[in-house]
Amino acid sequence: MTVAVSIEGIDKRFQAFQALRSVSLDIQPGEFVALLGPSGSGKTTLLRLIAGLEQADAGRVLFGDVDTRDLSLRDRRIGFVFQHYALFKTMTVAENIAFGLRSRPRAERPDGAEIKRRVEALLELVQLPGLERRYPSQLSGGQRQRIALARALAIEPQVLLLDEPFGALDARIRKDLRAWLRDLHSRTGHTTVFVTHDQEEALELADRVAILHEGRLEQVGTPDDVYDHPATPFVCEFLGEANRLPVKIVGSQAFLDDRPVLGGLTQNQGGPAALYVRPHHLKLVDDVPLSIPGIVEELRRTGPLRRAEIAVSGLAKRLDLDLTSQVAPAIGERVRVKITHATAFATA
Amino acid sequence: MTASTASSGWRQPSILPGLGLSLGITLTALSLVVLIPLAALFIKAASAGPAEIWAIATSPRTLAALRLSFLGALLAAAVNAVFGLILAWVLVRYDFPGKRLVDAAVDLPFALPTAVAGIALAAIYAPNGWVGALLAPYGIKVAYTPLGVMVALIFVGLPFVVRMVQPVLEESQGDIEEAAALLGASRLRTIFKVILPPVLPALLTGFVLAFARAVGEYGSVIFIAGNVPMLSEIAPLLIVIKLEQFDYAGAAVIATLMLLMSFALILLVNLIQARTRKRLGDV
Numbered sequence: 001m002t003v004a005v006s007i008e009g010i011d012k013r014f015q016a017f018q019a020l021r022s023v024s025l026d027i028q029p030g031e032f033v034a035l036l037g038p039s040g041s042g043k044t045t046l047l048r049l050i051a052g053l054e055q056a057d058a059g060r061v062l063f064g065d066v067d068t069r070d071l072s073l074r075d076r077r078i079g080f081v082f083q084h085y086a087l088f089k090t091m092t093v094a095e096n097i098a099f100g101l102r103s104r105p106r107a108e109r110p111d112g113a114e115i116k117r118r119v120e121a122l123l124e125l126v127q128l129p130g131l132e133r134r135y136p137s138q139l140s141g142g143q144r145q146r147i148a149l150a151r152a153l154a155i156e157p158q159v160l161l162l163d164e165p166f167g168a169l170d171a172r173i174r175k176d177l178r179a180w181l182r183d184l185h186s187r188t189g190h191t192t193v194f195v196t197h198d199q200e201e202a203l204e205l206a207d208r209v210a211i212l213h214e215g216r217l218e219q220v221g222t223p224d225d226v227y228d229h230p231a232t233p234f235v236c237e238f239l240g241e242a243n244r245l246p247v248k249i250v251g252s253q254a255f256l257d258d259r260p261v262l263g264g265l266t267q268n269q270g271g272p273a274a275l276y277v278r279p280h281h282l283k284l285v286d287d288v289p290l291s292i293p294g295i296v297e298e299l300r301r302t303g304p305l306r307r308a309e310i311a312v313s314g315l316a317k318r319l320d321l322d323l324t325s326q327v328a329p330a331i332g333e334r335v336r337v338k339i340t341h342a343t344a345f346a347t348a
Numbered sequence: 349m350t351a352s353t354a355s356s357g358w359r360q361p362s363i364l365p366g367l368g369l370s371l372g373i374t375l376t377a378l379s380l381v382v383l384i385p386l387a388a389l390f391i392k393a394a395s396a397g398p399a400e401i402w403a404i405a406t407s408p409r410t411l412a413a414l415r416l417s418f419l420g421a422l423l424a425a426a427v428n429a430v431f432g433l434i435l436a437w438v439l440v441r442y443d444f445p446g447k448r449l450v451d452a453a454v455d456l457p458f459a460l461p462t463a464v465a466g467i468a469l470a471a472i473y474a475p476n477g478w479v480g481a482l483l484a485p486y487g488i489k490v491a492y493t494p495l496g497v498m499v500a501l502i503f504v505g506l507p508f509v510v511r512m513v514q515p516v517l518e519e520s521q522g523d524i525e526e527a528a529a530l531l532g533a534s535r536l537r538t539i540f541k542v543i544l545p546p547v548l549p550a551l552l553t554g555f556v557l558a559f560a561r562a563v564g565e566y567g568s569v570i571f572i573a574g575n576v577p578m579l580s581e582i583a584p585l586l587i588v589i590k591l592e593q594f595d596y597a598g599a600a601v602i603a604t605l606m607l608l609m610s611f612a613l614i615l616l617v618n619l620i621q622a623r624t625r626k627r628l629g630d631v
Contacts, residue, residue: 053526074532086523090545099541100531155531 002191003064003158004029005050010059012045012215019045021215022059032185032192034206036199038238041212043195047161050193051078063158074103076159079152079190083164085144087136093147094119094132100155122150125184142173149181153188160190164197174198178205199239203227211235233345236276243282243319245275247344254344257314261292262339273344279307281341282321284329291336294319296329310337389607392600404601409577410586414602416494417583418609421562424501428558429551431502432509439510440517454510457503462567469500470572492574497582500568505558512554513547520546549624556617563610 005027012020020042027033035043048054050061052073061068068076088096097119101110110118123129126146136144145165152160165181166174182205185192196202202209203223210220211234219231230236237244247254247261249270254262262275285291297318298309306328309318321337329335393401404410439451457465473480473490480491490496520543528538566584573580583606590599 051530053530073529076530078530080527080530082523082527084523086527088524088528088542088545090548091541099528099533103528103531103533103537151527151531 002029002189004062005159005191005193006062007046007050008059008062010046010049010061011057012042012049012054013057018215020049020056023212023215023217024059025210025217025220027191027193029191030189032182032194032205032207034202034209035193035195035212036197036202036209036238037212038197040214042215043197043212044163046212047163047193047195050159051080051161052076077155077157079149079155079157079160081145081148081152081160081162081165083167085136085141085148085168087144087148087151089136091135092132093123093128093134093136093139096136096147097122097151097154099151118154122154125153125188126150127180141169142177145169145177149184153190157190160192162192162194164195166201167196174201181205203239211238213238230276230343233274233276236343236345240278241320242276242278243317245277245315245342246347247273247275249273249344249346254342256292256312259292260290262342263290265344271346273346275339275342275344277319277339277342279320280305280322280324281339282319283338283340284308284321284323285336285338287336288338291338292319293334293336296331296333296335299328299331310335312337386607389600389603392596393604396597396601400597401601404598405605409581410583410602410605412578413581413583413586414605414609416497416581417563417606420494420497420501420582421559421565424498424505424562425555425559427498427502428505428509429555432506432554432558433513433547433551435506436510436513436517440514454507456507457505458507462504462565463571465503466500466568466571469503469568470496473499473572491572492576492580494573494580496572496574497569497580500572501562501565504565504568505562508557508561509551509554512550512557516547516550517543549621552617552621552624556614560610560614563606 007023007025007027010020010023012018023042023046025033035046037043045054049056050068052068052071063071063076088099091099094116098115101115101118104110119132120129123131126149128143128146128150131139131143131147136147139147145168149162149165166177169177178201194202194205203226206223208220208222209226211218211226213232213234219226219235221229226235227239230239233244236242245254245256245261247256249255249265249272251270252263252265253260254265254273254275256275292312294310294312296308297311300307300309302322306323308321308323308329310321311318319337396404435454439447439454470477470491472478473483473496475481475484475489475491477491480489483490488495490499524542525538528542533542564584566582566588569582570585573582573585575581575585583602587599587602590596590602
């Protein structure tokens with residue numbers, strides 16, 4: 001059974017530090033939501049609030065129609081996966097997974113054979129059959145985290161909460177587990193909230209991404225939404241790379257140092273603004289209207305693409321540009337750059 | 349050529365140099381400080397002859413002293429295990445004014461000359477002392493009784509348990525407790541199934557250390573015990589008494605007995621320890 005989660009106007013303060021500022025978020029039953037933000041943005045605090053491990057100063061969290069303040073930790077039925085596994089190291093894998101079932105009041109507790117059957121089924125689900133009698137210390141990091149997930153699923157949770165579950169693992173295993181978790185979610189269908197500071201992870205896994213910054217919810221939306229239409233400068237800079245150009249908008253055109261660099265703007269009223277341009281939205285062009293002259297100062301390899309750093313007069317930082325063609329300019333060459341797509345935010 | 353193969357036959361080549369040298373130094377030091385004196389003790393004890401050894405070892409006064417020393421030390425260590433654990437728990441888990449002071453005070457029994465502790469305890473627990481006066485109306489006498497011995501032994505052993513358990517509690521705090529609570533475990537279940545088991549090896553070590561210290565304790569006990577033969581006379585005191593009577597063999601026999609019993613007990617606990625520790629890796 002899986003429920004909707006409604007977060008309504010949550011405030012949370014730790015002494016002088018305001019961790020969350022009137023955060024509201026609605027999560028549909030079965031939805032996979034990623035809470036994304038840099039460290040200190042309040043994402044883990046929000047997750048712990050949903051779990052009931054922290055108490056809000058204001059606002060409330062609903063599971064379906066039920067106010068969670070009326071529920072004990074046990075009755076909330078939360079599957080929680082910690083960044084550092086938090087497995088019980090004196091117990092075997094099977095005992096770890098069965099812990100939640102054995103903790104139930106006697107009347108609701110399944111009998112031994114049933115528990116054994118469920119442990120086996122869960123180990124099957126997390127693709128680690130036959131590890132019942134191992135101790136956590138005998139498992140690799142990736143295996144431990146999957147056991148932790150099996151333990152969380154054993155109590156048939158209403159909501160699954162994951163606190164940077166892959167944070168302690170190396171890059172290869174992270175990637176494998178990501179795909180595996182996505183697949184697991186589509187099979188089990190738990191309402192899932194996933195905390196991460198890795199934007200790639202959030203974009204790849206989640207149905208919707210909620211981006212937090214300094215305790216505020218900056219934007220909530222599908223991965224495509226937040227990546228293509230960032231609502232704030234922060235979201236724009238946090239999700240992937242972006243060049244920032246200080247411009248002046250007059251009419252539908254943006255001017256850098258009195259040179260028009262981009263046209264067809266509609267959303268801005270005019271005045272000073274910051275133009276955010278992703279490296280792959282910059283193109284090397286011949287001398288065409290709205291192109292910016294610059295000098296190639298650096299060439300680097302970034303995975304599949306090559307990156308050119310181009311110095312432009314009037315800009316303190318070089319522009320990052322992804323080269324799409326095999327023909328690369330030489331260092332020191334004079335080039336012209338055109339913006340193919342950008343997001344503008346008015347600056348005060 | 350042959351020499352080099354012969355030397356590498358029993359020694360794994362290692363990038364850490366100086367095994368031979370450091371092993372030599374430590375073994376020499378260990379021999380000078382521990383092994384040779386203990387060997388001398390056995391030789392001295394053996395000089396008494398079998399019949400005499402048996403007579404000394406089974407004399408009622410010796411048995412009473414050994415019983416008091418070992419039972420007292422075991423009980424004191426057990427009390428320390430319980431209260432030391434609670435004290436460590438409080439120090440790790442809670443913030444309260446004066447916490448650092450309490451934390452520092454735990455080490456005082458380490459630092460204080462034991463005679464000072466003994467005199468202080470005797471003064472407080474004597475029938476006219478602060479605490480003793482409160483207990484006297486109920487007919488409870490602490491100073492100059494076996495109970496007094498216990499108090500002194502608990503005093504000297506306390507820091508061991510606290511200092512052993514504290515770091516383990518600190519390390520395992522937080523996550524696992526929250527995990528247990530979210531999985532629906534009651535508080536009692538969380539404490540006994542989740543929090544205590546990882547602490548157990550450290551607790552056992554603390555128990556052994558407190559016990560070892562208590563068995564050998566002399567200074568603080570003799571001031572509060574009253575030292576009545578057969579009643580509140582501890583084995584170390586009996587050894588000193590024998591020495592003062594120039595009964596070196598008798599002293600050596602009792603000392604050897606204590607040594608063997610302590611060694612057997614500590615070995616036993618260490619074996620239990622090794623069994624529990626084997627499966628507890630670092631998680």
